[in-house]
Amino acid sequence: MVVFACAGCGAVLTAPVSRIALPVHARQSYGHVLLPALMEPGTYAVDPEPSGPPWRRWSEAGVADEAEARGVFAPVFALSFGAPGAIVVAPGDTRGTVMIPEWCDGGCMGLDGRGGPNLACAQCGQAVGTRIDDCSYWQTVRLVPHAVRRLTTDAPAHRTIGWQELAEERQGTPPVEQSGGWNPRWQAAVGVALAHMLAASGGAPVAVPGGLVADTFSRALDALLPPGPRSKQAALAGPGLPAPDPAADIVLVPRHPQTGEAWQPSGTAETVPLAADVWIHLAFHHEWLPVPATGGMPDGVLRDDPLPPYPLGLFRPDSELFVHTLARLPAVRQPWLRRIYDQVKGHPYARPF
Structure with a gap:
């Protein structure tokens, strides 16, 4: 330490x-x-990233020319010229x-x-x-x-957790808070991953697995990508899961909470990193089955005390983090993705955000 x-x-x-x-x-x-x-x-x-003052607006002379050297590939309101x-x-x-x-x-x-x-x-x-x-x-x-x-210092550093151990702990962050609102950490993580998924899609429609993955990604992908046959397939991949379908074009993988590195699968699918605590919940936490039971309540049965939290509304990715991330991906220079960036930046609270 x-x-x-x-x-x-x-x-x-x-x-x-x-x-x-x-x-x-x-x-x-x-x-x-x-x-x-x-x-x-x-x-x-x-x-x-650079942070803090001085700030310069994008409209000022020379800012756009310097932005790419600072890892920004699309217009932002203001660019920090503070120290990274x-x-x-x-x-x-x-x-x-x-x-x-x-x-x-x-x-x-x-x-x-x-x-x-x-x-x-x-x-x-x-x-x-x-x-x-x-x-x-x-x-x-x-x-x-x-x-x-x-x-x-002489104090021992925190041990870096291995991928397999991370999967075995299965300490994910629940998606819904007791109030019924979506967890803001989920909205942030999905907003960031969504930007990477759009870049990986190449502009083609994307199909995702059902359940909670669909609840958090499908609405945004359907709204931002053109309609038509779903020509690209996304899947979850990572430690503790079976190998993804070889037909998967995009795989959602965990981002290590200590190192920041994305889990690397075998194969040629495009990888999209997702915060590990969110990925773990998607990979290993499944909804309880609302079935009757006699005698003691077995594991996996829907209970009514306490009530499991359910969202009060549709999931909305964090639009600010989506735009922030997309602006820092070189792929945003492609005209189709730049149109999406401009659309969300100009109307950050429109569907699906």
Whole structure:
């Protein structure tokens, strides 16, 4: 494990943390509620994208020419020209920092970080990070990469879980919350995967397996891709599952929560990474059967205490993350996919979002 220290005076600024992949919902804004911390305690992630001010609008001279070098292949409202590589930690894992009052901007219930770093090293006063805890945002502290340095500690790092062990644990995230709303983490994960699936489709209609996969993907694919014979087949593939049908053109595979790497199947099918906690639920959690039983209640039978959560409405992928992801895929330069990008970007709440 490591700690992060102030680059100016060497004061330790975090508890010991181990690196994991940046969660796919890191850039999600959701609802009008206070969300929990993005990162699990004792972990950190590195954001590979530039973030924070200065921002430049796409309409400004020269921005479009510089965008591709920053991994953006379609117009966005504004492009960050901040430094890439922000270190993302849970607010509870910070140590020895104080707020910078004049930079504590917020929109409603807390800090949104719009003005840049609002945390300083308590020992020397150097600006070292940005705390974000406003409503609609997953709570984080983003340490400025050039303002901190990483120090190795004696504490053992978290062990990297193997693919097979990940499948055997089967600790997926349920898709529906007790309130009846779809879990925002599912909306984020599917929004990101949907962008990759569209790119893999080549513009052809795509058929997906029935059940929860269809509930979360089919409506969007049918709305965004042209009608006609379903010429491409998608399937789930990954550790713990039988080999996918050789006829599958696209396979939904898990993205490792620690390394960020996508599981690699054999064969030539296009792979679409999906957040592991969502993929595990799709792969291994099946709906209970509403059948009568006598005597004791056997496993797998629908129970009425507590009632299983069912959604109150149709599933809607996160449109902001869909657009964000699609803009960063080189395939968006193809005219058919660029039309979809422009359509969703211009009308982010239209069907199926």
